[in-house]
Amino acid sequence: MIDVVSYAEEKVNRARSTLRTLMSLPTEVKNRTLLRAAQLMLERKDFIKEANEKDIQYAQEAGLSPALIDRLLLNDKRIEGMAKVLRDVASLPDPVGEITRMWTLPNGLRVGRMRVPLGVVFIVYEARPNVTVEAASLCMKSSNAIVLRGGKEAINSNRALVEILKEACREEGFPEDAIQFIDIPDREIVWHILQMEGKIDVAIPRGGESLIRAVAERARVPVIKHYKGVCNIYVDDEADLEKAYHIVYNAKVQRPSVCNAVENLIINRKILHKFFPKMAYILGKAGVELRCDEESLEVINSDPRLSFVKAKPAVEEDYYEEFLDLILAVKVVEDIDEAIAFIEKYGSKHSDAIVTENYSKALKFIREVDSAAVYVNASTRFTDGNEFGLGAEMGISTDKIHARGPMGLEELTIQKFVILGEGQVRDNFRVPSHILKEWDG
Structure with a gap:
């Protein structure tokens, strides 16, 4: 033995x-x-x-x-x-x-x-x-x-x-x-x-x-270390919706079992009815189950075209969950401040994204979201050493000491x-000259 x-x-x-x-x-x-x-x-x-x-x-x-x-x-x-x-x-x-x-x-x-x-x-x-x-x-x-x-x-x-x-x-x-x-x-x-x-x-x-x-x-x-990847994507009311469909789809569907896949979709209330029906349809076709808040669930239940989509009411724990599966939690918010507050509460400081064409909002999101990787108009799936041009990665850190991110x-x-010095001593504190003279005789 x-x-x-x-x-x-x-x-x-x-x-x-x-x-x-x-x-x-x-x-x-x-x-x-x-x-x-x-x-x-x-x-x-x-x-x-x-x-x-x-x-x-x-x-x-x-x-x-x-x-x-x-x-x-x-x-x-x-x-x-x-x-x-x-x-x-x-x-x-x-x-x-x-x-x-x-x-x-x-x-x-x-x-x-x-x-x-x-x-x-x-x-x-x-x-x-x-x-x-x-x-x-x-x-x-x-x-x-x-x-x-x-x-x-x-x-x-x-x-x-x-x-x-x-x-x-x-x-x-x-x-x-x-x-x-x-x-x-x-x-x-x-x-x-x-x-x-x-x-x-x-x-x-x-x-x-x-x-x-x-x-x-x-x-x-x-x-x-990082404990888990509860990644969020916020779709702003000034988002290019065509970009948003592809970004969310990529971040959830391409490889749902990895730590940089999105787990929470946050939607600005002003574009809920314009954006979410098509997004839910796209995700439903990919077999994604949606855990929805009251407003987003009502959008699905009221649209016959979405009757095939697997959707159910979200509970509080869903927003904290790293599903690592074809499951996505959905939350409707009033504005970017509520979105950032949501990410601060439920996210894991791994990777979070905003989809917006508004420069000021993009800058605000970058500055205020306290995560290892923060994106504007791109999928969270890029959080990877090789994708960032690092050749490979040892892992992803959400710590704030020494290393953060890939x-x-x-x-x-x-x-x-x-x-590099040339004999400097602090405070000019040197060997007294009389001692040197004593030795030299």
Whole structure:
């Protein structure tokens, strides 16, 4: 029987032992390793799919949901997507060692800020093997060591992907111990690693709210997180309704099971009868169930064309809910101030959008909505590191310390002060000259 404490500590210590090497690793070595890993991914598609088939079979036998099985699946297209992530990250500027600002004080000291890695990153995630590649590639480029702990549903897929990454490391001179994979599905290992202050610099959970809360509650190390994505779209009375139909449809229907899908549709009362019947028809055709307040439900019930739409009265809890399904709550408001107040009360500070052609209202929404990503005339589904041009993402943070929103390379670094002097001492407090003379005789 494996001693989980010793196992966990060995993994973390191995990762930590690479930090000094990573700090001075040339960018060319990092880029070559990432590009070689991308090449190996494509060359070894069959090896990856073979491992993935074992996970799919386990998931089916365990009766897991079709949505979860879909997240697990690694087909040719998704493997090519992972290879693209590796190439994209390789093409990005290396943030490590960047001096972001430098200024000179009256005493001649030059003070600056330099980007440095966070250190050892522990990422805990569920049944999405592509996270293995995204997280590892970002840590490799930003000179962080990483300890990966994926869900047991994807253990064979993750093991195969890590093997390929490590092979690329060996070939290109990248320290392979900087990538550690927890290949034992024992939660006690996770809980122990989360207690390792001084050895784990940050933990990042990716998955459902229950996983994230469990990590945050048990951790003694810093945790970067978001609990859930209750995203809102407000359709203003000065909205371009054609834009609104497509934005809401995309944000709810394209992929309802992800954290950046919209959960609450907020409608200005002045356009309710002009906008909502067609919107409800569009959503109904996509199989979306609507949880409506009194006014919006009356619109549906009074229009024979909408008799097929699944709609029922909303309860208070619906507006707080991350449905992760083809379900959308609807609320009618008087104006933008009521919409913003609604978002403040029910939202999760993840991603929120306004559809309007009024510049002043758009600016007001951007300034006053306190969320990690705020949109004007665009779908909330864009909240993603790759979509934002970050190459990939470690996760999405709704915290207000260090990182907020999708986390890319820069968010995996922190700034330290560097000070360049020529012998300056504070308050001119120097060794007394008589002591120096005594020594010199």
